[in-house]
Amino acid sequence: MDIVENLLMNKDKFGLLNQIDYPEDLRKLSIDQLPQICEELRQDIIQEVSVNPGHFASSLGAVELTVALHYVFDTPKDKLVWDVGHQAYGHKILTGRRKAFNTNRKLRGLRPFPTPLESEYDTFTCGHASNSISAALGMAVAAKQNHEDNKKIVAIIGDGAMSGGLAFEGLNNVSSTPNDLLIVLNDNDMSIDHAVGGMEKYLLTLDTNATYNKLRFKASQWLHQRGYLDDKRKKGILRLNNAIKSAISHQQNVFEGMNIRYFGPFDGHNIKEIVRILQQLKGMKGPKLLHLHTTKGKGYKPAELSQIEFHAPGKFNIETGQRIQQDNDNQAPKYQDVFGDTLVELAKLNPKIVGITPAMPTGCSMNKLIDVMPDRAFDVGIAEGHAVTFSGGLAKEGMMPFCNIYSSFSQRAYDNIIHDLAILNLPVVLCLDRAGLVGEDGATHHGVFDMAALRPIPHLTIAAPMDERELRRLMYTAQLPNKGTFVIRYPRGRGVHTDWKCPLEEIKVGTGRRLRSGKDLAILSIGPVGNDVEKVLDSLGSLYSIAHYDMRFVKPLDETLLEEVGKHFQKVITIEDGIRMGGFGSAVLEWFNDHGYDIQVKRMGIPDQFVEHGSVDELKALTGIDTAHIQHTIQDLLSAETMPS
Numbered sequence: 177m178d179i180v181e182n183l184l185m186n187k188d189k190f191g192l193l194n195q196i197d198y199p200e201d202l203r204k205l206s207i208d209q210l211p212q213i214c215e216e217l218r219q220d221i222i223q224e225v226s227v228n229p230g231h232f233a234s235s236l237g238a239v240e241l242t243v244a245l246h247y248v249f250d251t252p253k254d255k256l257v258w259d260v261g262h263q264a265y266g267h268k269i270l271t272g273r274r275k276a277f278n279t280n281r282k283l284r285g286l287r288p289f290p291t292p293l294e295s296e297y298d299t300f301t302c303g304h305a306s307n308s309i310s311a312a313l314g315m316a317v318a319a320k321q322n323h324e325d326n327k328k329i330v331a332i333i334g335d336g337a338m339s340g341g342l343a344f345e346g347l348n349n350v351s352s353t354p355n356d357l358l359i360v361l362n363d364n365d366m367s368i369d370h371a372v373g374g375m376e377k378y379l380l381t382l383d384t385n386a387t388y389n390k391l392r393f394k395a396s397q398w399l400h401q402r403g404y405l406d407d408k409r410k411k412g413i414l415r416l417n418n419a420i421k422s423a424i425s426h427q428q429n430v431f432e433g434m435n436i437r438y439f440g441p442f443d444g445h446n447i448k449e450i451v452r453i454l455q456q457l458k459g460m461k462g463p464k465l466l467h468l469h470t471t472k473g474k475g476y477k478p479a480e481l482s483q484i485e486f487h488a489p490g491k492f493n494i495e496t497g498q499r500i501q502q503d504n505d506n507q508a509p510k511y512q513d514v515f516g517d518t519l520v521e522l523a524k525l526n527p528k529i530v531g532i533t534p535a536m537p538t539g540c541s542m543n544k545l546i547d548v549m550p551d552r553a554f555d556v557g558i559a560e561g562h563a564v565t566f567s568g569g570l571a572k573e574g575m576m577p578f579c580n581i582y583s584s585f586s587q588r589a590y591d592n593i594i595h596d597l598a599i600l601n602l603p604v605v606l607c608l609d610r611a612g613l614v615g616e617d618g619a620t621h622h623g624v625f626d627m628a629a630l631r632p633i634p635h636l637t638i639a640a641p642m643d644e645r646e647l648r649r650l651m652y653t654a655q656l657p658n659k660g661t662f663v664i665r666y667p668r669g670r671g672v673h674t675d676w677k678c679p680l681e682e683i684k685v686g687t688g689r690r691l692r693s694g695k696d697l698a699i700l701s702i703g704p705v706g707n708d709v710e711k712v713l714d715s716l717g718s719l720y721s722i723a724h725y726d727m728r729f730v731k732p733l734d735e736t737l738l739e740e741v742g743k744h745f746q747k748v749i750t751i752e753d754g755i756r757m758g759g760f761g762s763a764v765l766e767w768f769n770d771h772g773y774d775i776q777v778k779r780m781g782i783p784d785q786f787v788e789h790g791s792v793d794e795l796k797a798l799t800g801i802d803t804a805h806i807q808h809t810i811q812d813l814l815s816a817e818t819m820p821s
Contacts, residue, residue, distance in 0.1 A: 333360070576655050
């Protein structure tokens, strides 16, 4: 029976799943019942995510792996360390959160990714890719240090995250540090190597055979006791073993080259086989890696056929697979689409322009340049630091790179920005997509630290457009000669103009604009939050006389405008969609102080805390930068007496 038919006919009938609140309940089942529990878990995920959107296809692909891990390992005593967390919905459902799963990613509901702040079954921070191996190795070494020999540590990482530099740093340390870590590679896209033919499959089975490994261990123990096998010889024998295995099976991989025992690839949807293998690997000493092939969207045909679209599809019709989308006619475009279209336009004018993105061509609309000029656009995989340094190398040799990275992910490239761009002031346009509050993905994904983090770095120009037209103009400006390293930050989602395609014109670096004149109060905004300021001022009408300045640049600040404000106003509000501490408002305060202006400045921005998940509107209200708080701050400041100097 098709899974859609199952859902429609047995919508609320989960015979086995209803019996499971925690993994200890799962472990009471027989192995023959596991295929059914996998089917029910998959149906439950489909049913839930179709109406409460989230990361979908990855979790469907990891159902069998999730069930097998909790079935074989004694969680939460044994630790499962998930990478990114896109694939962990099944894990959440099996670990006491099924009843609350309808609140996933909603304000005050379940968090979007696994975190120890929510459950003891969540062992480490998830959200950014490639950290699982390093974190899990730390836990494995800690277990040895604490004499917890029976505690098992498992890192689960996808093939995409495996391309991240941190993953390879972790692997390198795994190979040189005594540990019993198990790494599970969930490979749902790229194949590292294939097992073909009877001999290869036999060798793979032999490698996980309990008798084989028991004899192997006893032999090595006997040799060690008699002084024939020291650590140096042991590593040599392992290398020889790996070399022979590679020669016979025609398999070569980086893991065995690093003295990490490799097993696979196996079918990641054969639940009984995965359980068998995990049971054999569970007691095996030393670091090892299990390679599983899985299919994103497994069990739901529309997701299998459109894996990218169903990575995070939003609401969709279970029966048809049709995504339920709002009517976007006569709406302003997304900033991402404006970026993509403008980049193509600029690339046609400037043959030196190239595009770089770390694994997000569709999300940031770099796919538009890839489609038109595939030889001038590069998807470098999940490798933000490399993306920046690669861009630096291109720029050093005369190219004009537009490097697009989500703001929160750019945090991983901080040193690269300083060391490989700013010191030489290389002409790279660093486009920080998803700047500000991003919504339901929560604390790991909000792009609120970029202005405060980047502002102290010499040579950088940092700009934030108020709308789509300004984004186009800033992109044009940034690629002109002698502009150096140029940062443009802009938000996720739609802009404000339907007629956004303005002429490409230069904006003089370090200049803002006065949008409204006034005499009672000046508001200095940076970025799209300025549109909310305009809404508030429209609603207040002539009640107050308020000036509004769109500063456009965080660095350098427009000193001419600041002098104008300093001479004519005693009360100033700064507002930004970034962290208040050290951000745009702090820069304005510093400038006023350095130039002898005694002004009452009220800074509005993200408070000194990690912001939870919820809709952008909910979070703007929560952090005090929505229209209601802007209006209240204006009224409060103007109704109060001027502070004494």
